[in-house]
Amino acid sequence: MPTQCVPALDGQVALPDRHLLAYEDVFATGRCELLMGDVIALADRDPALLPRLDRLVDGVCADLRAAAEETGRRVPLADCVPTQGDPTEPNIADPLCWLDFEFAGHNTAVGEAVNLLWYSMTLGGWFVPDCQPDVYGRTLHLALPPQTRPRIDVRYSWNTGPGRGAAITQALNGLRGEGGTAMEEIHDFLALRILGVIPAARLNGHASCSC
Template sequence: MPALYADRIRPGGRLDTWYQDPSLTVTDTHTGEPIPLPALTGYTATVNDTPLLLDVPAAINAARGALHPDGQWTSAITQGDPTEPNIAASAAGACWLDFEHAGRNTLAGEIANLLWYLLALGGWLVPTYQRDVYHRTLPLHLPPAATPTIEHTELSSRHRRLDLHHTWPTGPGRHTALTRLLDRITTDLGDAAGLPRGRQLHALRSFLTLRILGVIPPHLLNSSDLLLLVAKLAQAQHLTDPTPFTHTDPLSDLATVENP
């Protein structure tokens, strides 16, 4: 699917343009000085007590290699970009609203799209950073109530290290959908997509990389949110144990929000 994957991953395309930009920075918590995001390559990261390696260029190159034009993936006629604004209910069942991307698509890509949408895009990134899209496509566009929160961060350019603790709250409806999706990835849906048993999420890694990095322009993100995104990318490169990537926290207090 050129618009969702090929155009973004090609050399000199969206991901290279966005993430090789030297003006894209995060803040050293010891000195207050900006650190160019590409300089984090090779930093040792500990995210919620799990050691990871930060390497955005390597993740992009791995995705580019896995999703090369001659690759073969199981496909089907699908929605094309399964998100809440693009799916509606009718008496006849679900109907497609995305006329740009609906058609024959890779099942692995569709699964990765929906997974990242449930984890981050739908409840956090789109309503926060794409408010015009959020307001235009959802009649009931409430302010986000479940957004990731950094509880502790220590970023040191001297020690080339990031220590990050965060919570990743999810509301009950999205949590139910996420739980069901993860269950079906390991059963019938994963089988239909041709994902290897026991390594289903690992097989989605390249598609997840494109969704994590290729939707919201990183220069729009504040420093904390950019670190959260990079942390999720690092987790997505280690999906032999998917728990850190897919873990969410219950939303303890759902605030009552008036419809604007």
């Protein structure tokens, strides 16, 4: 990343098994004001903040593209860092400054971009504040209540044989019970079983799915 977009290195301490690096506190020095997650939350509430958010996101994308173009090369996946560099909204300050270098290194460029999108869409907007409120509270300055409420729609069709189709239909009718109220949420859980990405126990009343 461009050196002007990262905290200054204040010093380092050599330990027997590692080097400990100390970076500038960009908030204490007044260089930055908020984290990207805070700017997103404010823009959710006040459209006047959208230009500020646009500038920040444009800068993030420009840095990711520049890093890929300047240093990117094809290498075996085993040579990449097994965990991501974490380009997510709690680790990006405004004005643009990249934070948290614990897992920086040979990361997959597309993987980093996907992490940014997935966190912005789902984890930062819903899953972390709802299911990990302690993490949300300590990683953002404002930690405003999220405005995101996900709805997962799954559309698919199966060309089953007459016997298998009849068995599935009969099972669905039987599990629902008389009037369709005994297991009315079966479609929600079926969608989760198909997707297999979020444990049902972590969901709450704000989340809804349709299948």
